[in-house]
Amino acid sequence: MAFGPASRLGVALFEETDPVELVPGRSEEEVEVVIKATYRQVLGNAYVMESERLVVPESQLKRGEISVREFVRQVAKSDLYRSRFFTSCARYRSIELNFKHLLGRAPDSYDEMKAHSAILDNGDFDAEIDSYIDSDEYQAAYGEFIVPYIRGYKTRNGQSMVQFTHMFQLLRGASSSDLKGNLAGIRPRLNSLVIQNTATPVIPPSGASDGWSFQNPSLSSRTRLGSGAGEGGKVYRIEVTGYRSGAVNRISKFRRSNQVFLVSYEQLSQEYQRIHKMGGVIASVTAVN
Incomplete structure (x- = not known):
């Protein structure tokens, strides 16, 4: 369940929108909806120009050669994603965005963030992306054919109130972009909060x-x-x-x-x-x- 009136927390659109799934016998128009939903989620609701789209993976998805999960992997490993959310960001900002884009939630703990930082210590960006998409959590939440979606604003088993409030440091409404619109810029939103296990006020977006x-x-x-x-x-x-x-x-x-x-x-x-x-x-x- 969502916490409080969704319209006041800026998550009403997430509540009212069904997950996007690629079903058998899909039409070309339906596949295009899946592709656009994937770009929107994985790239943090940022605008994608036609020249930036991944033509080859899109064609593979349309022909049924790859699943939605593999298309998500291709987008997350692309130079487009890397340049926006890895090379231009502080490390822990990159990690918290990976959680948001690929698992639809905020990191649960500092240990969780440290584990992903250790992967990056080896200079392996691709392995970092694989660690989310190949996880049991991803499979249970999205499987092979559902586009990842924001779900961290909902209560779930084992989640503390601290972890719940942290999601709203990463999510300020369905129209917000992870490239623009926050005074913190490329700095981490959660680093000190996660280290200290500190809850934050859940305040409506403007x-x-x-x-x-x-x-x-x-x-x-x-x-x-x-x-x-x-x-x-x-x-x-x-x-x-x-x-x-x-x-x-x-x-x-x-x-x-x-x-x-x-x-x-x-x-x-x-x-x-x-x-x-x-x-x-x-x-x-x-x-x-």
């Missing part, structure tokens, strides 16, 4: 709310209040989403996706009131020391 979207902030925020002050030197880190300035003109009020405030224990109540008055939503409160 199109599903009142104009703001979540971006994981740095602890070194420019805004620090009462750092080192208070009883026993205790300081609390308040993460705020949807924060806006106190401008009088409501039309011109700016919004920041995220801010972090460091305050003493004595200031917590006062700071809560100020944040809510300014239209912010408190996503988390954690002790710093």
